[in-house]
Amino acid sequence: MFSIKGDIIHTPEKDNFAIHENSYIFIDNGKVAEISSSPKENIPVCDFTGKLVIPSFSDIHTHAPQYENIGIGYYLELLPWLETYTFPAESKFSDTEYAVTIYKKFIHDLWLFGTFHSCVFATVFKDSTDKLFELFERSRLYAYIGKVNMDRNSAASLSETTENSVSDTLYFAEKYSSSDRVKFIVTPRFVPSVTGKLMTKLADIAEKYDLPVQSHLNENPSEIEWVKALHPEIDSFTQVYEHFGLLRKNKTIMAHSVHTSEQELEILKKYGTTIAHCPESNMNLASGIMPLRRNLDYGIDVALASDISAGSSLDMRRQIVSCIQLSKLYHRKHPEHTPLSLSESFYLATKGSRNFFTDTGSFEIGNSFDALIIESENTTLAPTERLEKFIYSVDGKITNRYLNGKELTFDL
């Protein structure tokens, strides 16, 4: 056992920060054992007096192969952006050597920004996706990784047959079935990319191996129209996933959900689906503002996500800030929807993904000690103000990273 001394801040509940100023957090076998205002005899102390101790971040929706594209192409909306920028970028991942270069950079930056848990889209390509598993394993970071399925409406360079898509998916389901740190997640890109036949088969695989599922939902009006045209017999985008068995109870992530009706929300709630809220992406691709307060009030699980490369940064602070900002703009037009507080948005970036990463995101007793140590230049401010300045990227840098109670360095 050892302890860490500092200004400890976390969000066991979303409505308020729990603050333990100048306190000790005791770590036993990698897990949080106690938080106390006094040290214990014979227990060694790592002294971070004057620094913040906060939980590490989780990113519940991101695309590793798009990392080279961050910051470009934002003059387009979703569908032309996919055609012009994203599909060509992902096509390069047939080259495994190239993939390793980009994936290493991506994982390095997750580490750099203090995001130790993430749900990641790879590409259709089996070999480079396998490399991504391997690199994540070596990095010690936690992840769900999806080999992407695309058997219709894809760029020629990314197309796969239904059969290949199924057999490659089975390969990952088998290979990583007993994996603990880096797990496989079934990843149909989105309805327009996957035939009904493939959706059915993916649902069977997910059922058989008890796997989670991730995909995209109701991001952009043109995308929604396209789904309607592809499945005119089904009432809504959400129901297409339901129809094909891809909404797995408490095991599904749907990214965006900007334009989701209350009827669809009812379905998402029934299945315990987690919405990946991607505020910066939703601005960059002109997708719109998700009614976040409505969804939270509805009892839907929401977690924050960078959505690289529609989002431009892996730094979850950017998403926490954008999330608050969008909720304020929504509030201005819909006064009954109160804006998100800093603690709420922080919670969505730490504990929001609790259905997928169960023992991290806060310092509750028994959780893994996954933490960031933050040093501020201005040490005269209260801990919450230093946290605010850190989140708004004004003052404060990460000096130490802990995962499972051990210092986490980067070495890939």
Place this chain on the structure above:
Amino acid sequence: MFSIKGDIIHTPEKDNFAIHENSYIFIDNGKVAEISSSPKENIPVCDFTGKLVIPSFSDIHTHAPQYENIGIGYYLELLPWLETYTFPAESKFSDTEYAVTIYKKFIHDLWLFGTFHSCVFATVFKDSTDKLFELFERSRLYAYIGKVNMDRNSAASLSETTENSVSDTLYFAEKYSSSDRVKFIVTPRFVPSVTGKLMTKLADIAEKYDLPVQSHLNENPSEIEWVKALHPEIDSFTQVYEHFGLLRKNKTIMAHSVHTSEQELEILKKYGTTIAHCPESNMNLASGIMPLRRNLDYGIDVALASDISAGSSLDMRRQIVSCIQLSKLYHRKHPEHTPLSLSESFYLATKGSRNFFTDTGSFEIGNSFDALIIESENTTLAPTERLEKFIYSVDGKITNRYLNGKELTFDL
């Protein structure tokens, strides 16, 4: 004469970037003389091959004394935010020594982020405002600086009598009347802070010394209600300024203008008022989205602004990005208002303030050579893509700064 070689990008017009890849910009006596694809015999070259050469930024609305507050207090809207955070922060500027510390940091960061021209609110306090003039003079940066006028509804620690407010304003009007680099601008805080009597006197001073004016307009619904209650006989917020003679032709800056009617827009257009658009501030204080495309189509001059400390960063790249993002969200709800392109938003942060800083913001012949040299890690991309990545803070850093054709270092 000398030349600078690099990938030159600027926006003489807002709709497109002018791009001179691997070219030479010739600088004679601090001014742009020519851009050419070839060098000239006997003219020395500063070789920045592979780097970008872009105009420096302008920030048309910012509050230097609020700099310590960036990143905190954003859970409040405008009026309670002023009371709780801003007025207490500004009160400290009765202490000139303290003021110098903060003002130096503020000017340093303007320099750091490449903003060489700015329009700045100081405080009501004469002595520390005088120091701000002195510091800007020594820094070589260009600025309009306003001693703030507040003779009603102010915190006790910031209050001034109408007479003192007038005499201090006259002091600055006289002292800096022939100043070239750092100029005085008449600065009634906003209607609720200034009596009709004081507004009339300030208008007289502005008229007598031919001074520009800066203030705030239509930022927040509660503020607008307050102005209505204070001046029930006048139809609109804009007309209050007009009524008291504070809309000086082509010499007025009004910050925000988020909730401005078409009737008011007509008045702003008549007076050639420049709107300071503060997108990040408008999110942080839940002010709303200014209909930017409508205002541009109307022929209103708009320039971008950080609005420290309602905005959280002096980095104008943040404002360029937020401006584009807000225009996309507005477009989603009002499809006829097209989103701003990168070149348009870049223009608003460089040439948008052309009524106040006439010979900067682009490399047109005869303009002052005010430029930033940008080095990218990824040198394989086209210049515009490198610029995009720089603006989105993904890749690229400022390695050299030029003002009036000379390298600008920081030494205060």
